[in-house]
Amino acid sequence: MSIRRYRDGDWPAVWTLLRPAIGAGETYAFAPESTEAEIQAAWIDAPSATYVACAADGSVVGTYFIKPNQPGLGAHVCNCGYVVDERAQGHGVATAMCGHSQAEAVAMGFRAMQFNFVVATNERAIRLWRKLGFSVVGRLPGAFQHRRLGFVDALIMFKELVA
Amino acid sequence: MSIRRYRDGDWPAVWTLLRPAIGAGETYAFAPESTEAEIQAAWIDAPSATYVACAADGSVVGTYFIKPNQPGLGAHVCNCGYVVDERAQGHGVATAMCGHSQAEAVAMGFRAMQFNFVVATNERAIRLWRKLGFSVVGRLPGAFQHRRLGFVDALIMFKELVA
Numbered sequence: 387m388s389i390r391r392y393r394d395g396d397w398p399a400v401w402t403l404l405r406p407a408i409g410a411g412e413t414y415a416f417a418p419e420s421t422e423a424e425i426q427a428a429w430i431d432a433p434s435a436t437y438v439a440c441a442a443d444g445s446v447v448g449t450y451f452i453k454p455n456q457p458g459l460g461a462h463v464c465n466c467g468y469v470v471d472e473r474a475q476g477h478g479v480a481t482a483m484c485g486h487s488q489a490e491a492v493a494m495g496f497r498a499m500q501f502n503f504v505v506a507t508n509e510r511a512i513r514l515w516r517k518l519g520f521s522v523v524g525r526l527p528g529a530f531q532h533r534r535l536g537f538v539d540a541l542i543m544f545k546e547l548v549a
Numbered sequence: 550m551s552i553r554r555y556r557d558g559d560w561p562a563v564w565t566l567l568r569p570a571i572g573a574g575e576t577y578a579f580a581p582e583s584t585e586a587e588i589q590a591a592w593i594d595a596p597s598a599t600y601v602a603c604a605a606d607g608s609v610v611g612t613y614f615i616k617p618n619q620p621g622l623g624a625h626v627c628n629c630g631y632v633v634d635e636r637a638q639g640h641g642v643a644t645a646m647c648g649h650s651q652a653e654a655v656a657m658g659f660r661a662m663q664f665n666f667v668v669a670t671n672e673r674a675i676r677l678w679r680k681l682g683f684s685v686v687g688r689l690p691g692a693f694q695h696r697r698l699g700f701v702d703a704l705i706m707f708k709e710l711v712a
Contacts, residue, residue: 417621428620456666457591458580459694460703497700500689502665503619524687524705526663531622537660540623542687542705 389486392436399446407469411533413508447474450483455500464496497548505530506539520545552649555599562609570632574696610637613646627659660711668693669702683708
């Protein structure tokens with residue numbers, strides 16, 4: 387597997403990944419009924435940079451973005467979002483992308499990374515982020531409207547990248 | 550004092566309030582050197598609604614915005630930002646605006662209100678938000694670059710508006 391910067395021609399493959407992940411309504415804040423243009427704006431246009439993880443055959447198995455989490459005086463903390471192809475789960479794609487994103491973040495001058503909205507029922511993700519050095523620094527009561535479970539908590543997770 | 554929706558003609562008075570508050574670099578994330586256009590986009594264009602608090606003579610002594618804090622499945626939680634004219638501090642303007650914003654939030658269908666970035670050294674604000682029913686639900690280490698104090702923590706505060 388290799389991770390590289392997103393290129394325009396990647397969009398169809400990236401959308402193929404994002405669409406079911408967002409449509410499930412269980413882990414991402416984006417409205418499940420979001421249009422392709424809305425998601426492209428949020429995943430590609432708004433962030434500082436977007437990346438794709440590719441299998442040996444070149445197919446896209448994951449994607450992530452990186453951006454400042456706040457303007458100006460909070461812009462030294464970045465935010466990332468990651469999606470892995472459902473069929474590629476359990477092969478270390480998220481781990482590889484998160485490690486890659488931390489290195490990219492430091493190279494871009496960020497000092498820390500913050501996840502604003504980790505759905506509390508997404509235990510696999512929480513376990514992984516903890517393993518990769520993130521701490522839960524906040525809990526937002528009922529902040530996520532889970533498609534099946536209704537209002538559930540969301541966690542804020544944080545990792546300092548520079549001592 | 551009265552609080553009403555922002556109108557286009559209010560901008561010069563609103564900018565007169567915002568400019569020194571942002572320029573101080575002690576309580577708001579916006580870069581102190583932000584341009585007028587950047588702040589107008591963030592304070593007026595991006596939010597769902599913006600309000601002004603006016604003294605008896607009609608002069609603008611405070612302003613706040615309201616917007617969803619997340620898209621789609623997190624859009625039932627709103628975010629607000631408040632600025633009070635330095636010369637009007639201590640007269641209950643922030644209290645009045647926060648109360649007004651909570652009523653507006655409920656009327657708009659929001660279920661809770663979240664402050665993402667309360668600078669930990671801004672003790673007066675923290676005391677006020679606590680008094681008005683907000684709880685500290687998270688702490689972001691070193692997330693705010695204070696102009697005088699360097700990297701200081703930022704707090705996440707939250708209030709449920711609907712049981």
